[in-house]
Amino acid sequence: MSSTESGYSRKNPFPATLSVNRKLTGEGSNKDTRHFEISLSGSGLDYEVGDSLGVFPSNNPALVELVLKELGFTGAEPVTTADGAPAPLRDALLKSYILTEPSKQLLQAVSERDSSGAFLANLLLPEEKASLENFLWGRDVLDVLQEFSAARFTPEEFVKLLRKLQPRLYSIASSQRVVGESVHLTIAVVRYGVEHSPRRREGVCSTFLAERAESSVPVFVHTAKHFRVPENPDAPAIMVGPGTGIAPFRAFLQERQASGAKGPNWLFFGEQKSASDFFYKDEFEAAIASGALSKFTTAFSRDQAEKIYVQHRMLEHGAELYDWLEKGSFFYVCGDAKNMAKDVDAALHSIVEKHGAKTPEQAKEYVDALKKEKRYRKDVY
Ligand SMILES: Cc1cc2nc3c(=O)[nH]c(=O)nc-3n(C[C@H](O)[C@H](O)[C@H](O)COP(=O)(O)OP(=O)(O)OC[C@H]3O[C@@H](n4cnc5c(N)ncnc54)[C@H](O)[C@@H]3O)c2cc1C
Numbered sequence: 001m002s003s004t005e006s007g008y009s010r011k012n013p014f015p016a017t018l019s020v021n022r023k024l025t026g027e028g029s030n031k032d033t034r035h036f037e038i039s040l041s042g043s044g045l046d047y048e049v050g051d052s053l054g055v056f057p058s059n060n061p062a063l064v065e066l067v068l069k070e071l072g073f074t075g076a077e078p079v080t081t082a083d084g085a086p087a088p089l090r091d092a093l094l095k096s097y098i099l100t101e102p103s104k105q106l107l108q109a110v111s112e113r114d115s116s117g118a119f120l121a122n123l124l125l126p127e128e129k130a131s132l133e134n135f136l137w138g139r140d141v142l143d144v145l146q147e148f149s150a151a152r153f154t155p156e157e158f159v160k161l162l163r164k165l166q167p168r169l170y171s172i173a174s175s176q177r178v179v180g181e182s183v184h185l186t187i188a189v190v191r192y193g194v195e196h197s198p199r200r201r202e203g204v205c206s207t208f209l210a211e212r213a214e215s216s217v218p219v220f221v222h223t224a225k226h227f228r229v230p231e232n233p234d235a236p237a238i239m240v241g242p243g244t245g246i247a248p249f250r251a252f253l254q255e256r257q258a259s260g261a262k263g264p265n266w267l268f269f270g271e272q273k274s275a276s277d278f279f280y281k282d283e284f285e286a287a288i289a290s291g292a293l294s295k296f297t298t299a300f301s302r303d304q305a306e307k308i309y310v311q312h313r314m315l316e317h318g319a320e321l322y323d324w325l326e327k328g329s330f331f332y333v334c335g336d337a338k339n340m341a342k343d344v345d346a347a348l349h350s351i352v353e354k355h356g357a358k359t360p361e362q363a364k365e366y367v368d369a370l371k372k373e374k375r376y377r378k379d380v381y
């Protein structure tokens with residue numbers, strides 16, 4: 001059943017249960033990346049590989065308590081949630097409002113209520129946009145309340161200055177043909193330190209799933225019609241998925257294997273260290289052994305002195321990669337949008353130029369044609 005038929009959607013998320021929360025990164029890793037399994041049992045929700053799962057997180061109760069303490073509230077004060085429903089302040093701060101990045105409205109209100117607020121008021125001027133961004137980098141609502149502690153609010157005034165907590169999307173890492181009423185995710189848990197404070201910072205949703213989501217996880221399916229396995233089961237597929245970008249390709253492989261698709265699959269995976277960051281190693285090795293994975297190319301960036309990334313491996317295998325494209329292969333990329341996807345795109349152009357004996361303009365036309373034919377598909381974030 002689609003989201004609409006099941007009755008569950010972003011507006012009416014399904015209260016799912018988390019059944020598996022397993023670390024993929026091992027000892028010595030710089031990361032905490034995890035494999036999650038969420039049960040959709042009883043929801044009637046269906047998804048297709050390529051779709052994402054939307055997850056509504058709750059804030060960390062410890063952070064909520066610090067905010068309540070800073071403002072001198074008990075948490076029992078009645079307020080209105082971002083959806084307009086009445087709730088005790090503690091519940092509203094847990095489930096309804098953003099406590100990470102402060103809103104401009106909060107900064108404005110604080111600047112008017114604290115004698116040193118002129119500094120903040122200045123940052124809010126249009127010409128100070130870059131300074132404001134710089135100030136906000138790594139600063140949350142509690143930081144602002146602590147740094148401008150003379151600012152006082154009523155509970156209702158305070159929540160009106162906060163923005164609504166939003167769901168996060170995660171690429172689905174499983175095929176329902178294989179896992180049934182379940183959905184698998186591959187998530188990098190966001191935790192970091194900031195220079196101006198000893199308090200450790202954390203991503204809301206990734207830590208919610210990693211640490212606080214025992215009972216109910218409100219979820220919905222986010223359809224991604226642009227990011228499907230090749231419609232032709234015989235077509236080859238090249239998949240480039242470093243880091244958590246591997247997630248949808250694990251799903252693609254499950255789907256193509258379970259549906260008996262004969263098209264060859266070539267997976268590029270990259271992470272920092274092979275010893276600690278080789279996600280799903282056993283599964284991919286089994287897929288090679290069974291023939292489900294025709295080629296598997298890895299790029300471990302920190303196994304040697306110089307960085308080796310997926311695009312370097314693509315270039316090394318350029319002649320073969322071009323040959324796959326010439327044979328009608330689809331080309332998929334998932335993961336970091338800021339750097340990786342751009343560098344992979346540049347490598348693809350170089351390969352077409354070199355191995356197709358084309359000028360840069362002709363290589364661009366070739367890649368544009370791939371996009372037009374919907375053979376070049378991206379899911380980057
Ligand atoms: C279509 C799509 C698919 C996705 N799929 C996946 C997936 O499969 N796996 C996955 O892990 N993620 C995926 N993401 C990303 C995911 O949605 C979340 O953005 C991610 O998990 C972070 O959410 P969070 O709530 O944990 O962190 P948030 O509370 O949103 O905090 C993240 C923010 O913290 C800040 N921050 C982070 N590091 C630092 C630092 N060092 N210093 C200062 N500030 C910092 C940044 O402002 C950053 O935006 C996907 C995103 C999209 C749009």
Ligand SMILES: NC(=O)c1ccc[n+]([C@@H]2O[C@H](COP(=O)([O-])OP(=O)(O)OC[C@H]3O[C@@H](n4cnc5c(N)ncnc54)[C@H](OP(=O)(O)O)[C@@H]3O)[C@@H](O)[C@H]2O)c1
Pocket residue numbers: 031188190203242243244245270271272299300301302307309310311335336337338339340341343344381
């Ligand atoms: N919005 C968010 O809050 C959020 C949360 C989580 C992740 N993300 C994004 O999602 C991405 C995925 O994170 P992740 O931990 O799964 O993996 P990642 O940071 O993308 O790292 C995976 C591998 O890619 C390498 N890499 C770094 N720069 C690269 C480039 N320009 N081209 C190719 N490979 C490159 C890394 O090497 P090195 O580390 O050795 O350089 C590592 O080996 C992050 O980069 C981040 O942008 C966003």
